[in-house]
Amino acid sequence: MSEIEQFRSRARKWLAEAGIPGVPLDLEERFAVLRDWQRTLFDAGWMGLSWPCEAGGQGLSPRHQFVFAEELARAHAPAPIGLIGLDVVGPSINAFGTPEQRARFLPPLLSGEEIWCQGFSEPGSGSDLASLRTRAVRDGEDYVVDGQKVWTSWGAYADWCALLCRTDPAAAPKHAGISYLLVDMTSPGITVRPIVQMTGDPEFCEVFFDGVRVPAANLLGEENGGWRIALDTLSRERGNYTMRRRVEIEWMLADAVAQLRAIPESRRADPRVAEEIGKADLALRVLEAQTRRTLDRLTADTGADPLDSIDKLVLNDTEQAVCAAIAELLGPFRVAPGTSPLGLDAGRWVHDHYYSRAASIYGGTAQIQRNIVAERLLGLPRG
Numbered sequence: 170m171s172e173i174e175q176f177r178s179r180a181r182k183w184l185a186e187a188g189i190p191g192v193p194l195d196l197e198e199r200f201a202v203l204r205d206w207q208r209t210l211f212d213a214g215w216m217g218l219s220w221p222c223e224a225g226g227q228g229l230s231p232r233h234q235f236v237f238a239e240e241l242a243r244a245h246a247p248a249p250i251g252l253i254g255l256d257v258v259g260p261s262i263n264a265f266g267t268p269e270q271r272a273r274f275l276p277p278l279l280s281g282e283e284i285w286c287q288g289f290s291e292p293g294s295g296s297d298l299a300s301l302r303t304r305a306v307r308d309g310e311d312y313v314v315d316g317q318k319v320w321t322s323w324g325a326y327a328d329w330c331a332l333l334c335r336t337d338p339a340a341a342p343k344h345a346g347i348s349y350l351l352v353d354m355t356s357p358g359i360t361v362r363p364i365v366q367m368t369g370d371p372e373f374c375e376v377f378f379d380g381v382r383v384p385a386a387n388l389l390g391e392e393n394g395g396w397r398i399a400l401d402t403l404s405r406e407r408g409n410y411t412m413r414r415r416v417e418i419e420w421m422l423a424d425a426v427a428q429l430r431a432i433p434e435s436r437r438a439d440p441r442v443a444e445e446i447g448k449a450d451l452a453l454r455v456l457e458a459q460t461r462r463t464l465d466r467l468t469a470d471t472g473a474d475p476l477d478s479i480d481k482l483v484l485n486d487t488e489q490a491v492c493a494a495i496a497e498l499l500g501p502f503r504v505a506p507g508t509s510p511l512g513l514d515a516g517r518w519v520h521d522h523y524y525s526r527a528a529s530i531y532g533g534t535a536q537i538q539r540n541i542v543a544e545r546l547l548g549l550p551r552g
């Protein structure tokens with residue numbers, strides 16, 4: 170048995186005995202359960218598998234990380250709560266942080282002791298991120314931050330924020346005046362206002378910064394050098410997240426098909442159900458083919474790549490196709506809030522269906538990904 174297959178069977182055995190938690194629909198309860206779950210995974214040595222040992226990780230490869238994500242999904246085990254830290258911000262701190270920053274921030278990020286959010290988008294700056302206006306002005310040993318972020322996922326739960334802010338208002342081009350600060354969310358002057366999504370969860374937030382003092386030691390990389398790190402973070406959001414999400418969606422479809430048995434024969438025989446499931450399965454196979462190359466890129470650690478945008482686009486389409494197929498499968502039982510009269514997990518599927526609508530927005534919209542493909546992969550003129 171190859172080393173990676175031995176690793177897989179060790180993971181499978183551990184998960185079989187692990188006492189996997191159920192995931193409550195209520196956001197508060199879900200957060201608490203998934204944070205405990207992250208701690209359990211960390212204590213057992215399953216977190217940060219592909220991170221260097223000195224950063225608190227296990228020093229293995231992205232392939233190990235991916236195999237463990239596959240086994241988690243196969244075991245119907247949830248992902249840990251701190252995904253923004255784990256998949257998105259943490260890898261950038263690891264790549265661009267000083268030894269002191271890596272030692273301070275990465276171990277509690279892995280254990281779930283500290284949860285991270287990503288303060289990039291602003292009311293007037295989403296797709297055109299480089300136009301952001303949140304200001305940070307150096308004052309002695311601190312930066313003083315004023316401004317507003319929006320759509321900050323897990324902002325109300327986060328202990329730390331990866332904040333993009335303008336440190337040189339006169340810089341041209343605009344992205345040359347942006348810095349990347351690591352901000353303690355308990356700092357005086359921060360106000361967080363949750364926003365309820367269509368799923369009913371207040372998962373993302375508005376975050377206001379009013380004279381917030383951030384130690385200059387919490388600058389990641391160089392002053393005015395934050396754009397390069399932001400691109401790295403966004404690329405991780407597309408690459409790492411796609412790998413993890415792919416296996417979750419595969420199992421989502423498998424679960425839904427298994428639930429078909431509970432559906433009346435007349436509905437099961439409806440050709441629209443078969444057609445939607447067929448389309449979803451096809452989309453998944455395209456995603457699988459696409460992500461085979463992603464794993465090679467992550468293993469080679471070649472950094473931000475416009476190919477990440479193709480991953481993100483294929484993931485969007487797949488997630489939305491799978492959730493649409495499941496909605497078709499549930500038919501009128503979708504209105505049931507919890508378990509449907511037929512024993513289907515209607516509440517879960519409806520929640521996932523609504524959330525899938527966001528897949529073509531977060532991490533950069535589908536239109537922006539297509540622009541990147543057109544301009545950077547195909548060499549078309551900038552629009």
Ligand SMILES: Cc1cc2nc3c(=O)[nH]c(=O)nc-3n(C[C@H](O)[C@H](O)[C@H](O)COP(=O)(O)OP(=O)(O)OC[C@H]3O[C@@H](n4cnc5c(N)ncnc54)[C@H](O)[C@@H]3O)c2cc1C
Nearest residue numbers: 287288289290295296320321322527530531532533534536
């Ligand atoms: C569930 C969810 C979670 C999120 N979490 C976070 C988070 O944790 N942190 C964070 O910082 N942000 C987060 N976001 C915000 C997300 O990154 C932005 O919503 C996204 O980048 C789009 O920005 P915008 O909303 O300002 O839309 P806009 O940029 O105003 O775009 C509006 C529409 O115009 C289109 N458009 C804009 N420019 C172009 C162009 N040049 N060419 C073609 N079409 C264009 C867009 O595709 C879109 O359809 C989250 C969003 C969602 C939905």
